[in-house]
Amino acid sequence: MTDDPARFLADSPDRLTLLRRLSEGGASPSELADDLPFSRRSVQRNLAAFVDRGWAESGGGTYRATVTGTLVAEEHAAYVDALDRIGEFAPLFRHLPDRDHAPDPAWLAGAELTAATDDDPQAPVHRYVQSVKRLDTDRVRMLSPVLSRLFHDAHASLAMRGVHTDLVMPAPMVRRARERNPTEFATVVRLDVLSLYRCRDFFSVGLVLGDDRVLLAAYDREKRLRALVESDDARVRAWAAELFERYREQSDRVTE
The missing domain is CATH 1.10.10.10 (Winged helix-like DNA-binding domain superfamily/Winged helix DNA-binding domain)
Known part of the structure; x- marks a missing residue:
């Protein structure tokens, strides 16, 4: 034996x-x-x-x-x-920077994964846009390591409904957004529906946290969205809220 x-x-x-x-x-x-x-x-x-x-x-x-x-x-x-669950969500875990940025696999039992494939490399992007537009919430907490017009338009639809967004971005992305369109940047920063924070440290994970749903986005080294996980699990929401606050505490509020 x-x-x-x-x-x-x-x-x-x-x-x-x-x-x-x-x-x-x-x-x-x-x-x-x-x-x-x-x-x-x-x-x-x-x-x-x-x-x-x-x-x-x-x-x-x-x-x-x-x-x-x-x-x-x-x-x-x-x-x-x-x-089994780690294997199922490998497209997400593969592109997360470290263990601190990964939720417990046990919490993902009912989560939905959308991963990029050779046949459809934009699948997680399209899913992200659709899911953001469907959010039923009064406030969104968000980490975004990239600038994307598609993402901008999706979140603009929330703003039109009066949804407030607390957005944390790495300092280089904030600077790039200001340089691309100074007038639009100044207008957006003045709006009551957005609180923009400039994070001193770079991060490579995306996060959208609504009242009852979380979107977790994993990017590759070229800042391409490779996997998106959606979950309404309370443990995932608590973990996501803690991750967001960790980055917001390292950030400065951006004003015009």
Whole structure:
């Protein structure tokens, strides 16, 4: 018997399935073989291994998971789910600068991912524009490492509805926006619907935080949007709010 429980379960996915089934209630080997797509021989062999490990106990021909077995099943299942979710959202994580800029994978269970592909490299851009226009909120907190006319027009639609935006941008992007169109820049800064902040430190992640929804954008080294994740999970919203405040605290309010 191997002493490594993780390796023991990983060597055969059937073992985790069987252990989780035992955690739901006791059963005989024949009942387990009927419930699961495993042979009775396989079931009996794994049951014996579970008993040896203290993960299951038997009595009267019925096997049940012990508390230890139930905890092992829960934790290993969570581990497997986390790895699957990391793989699912790899297009996002791949382009985030570090771990501090990545939400916990467990929080992304119900999130929507839009990633750039060779066939549709602009997919996350189009999704971003559509999602921003659909936001139902009175205030938006936003991190933007890039200047984009498409993004500008999408957020302008919010401004037309009276939605206030707190926008944090890296100092070089603020300077570039002012240089491109000084008159428009001055007009936008004077509007009551925008509070612009100039961040002293550069950042490469995008964020839009509404009342009940978060958009998290990951960019490559060429500042191209490569992945967009949308989530209404309360834990993601709390994490996003903390990330936004971290950058706003490093920033100065821009006036005309």
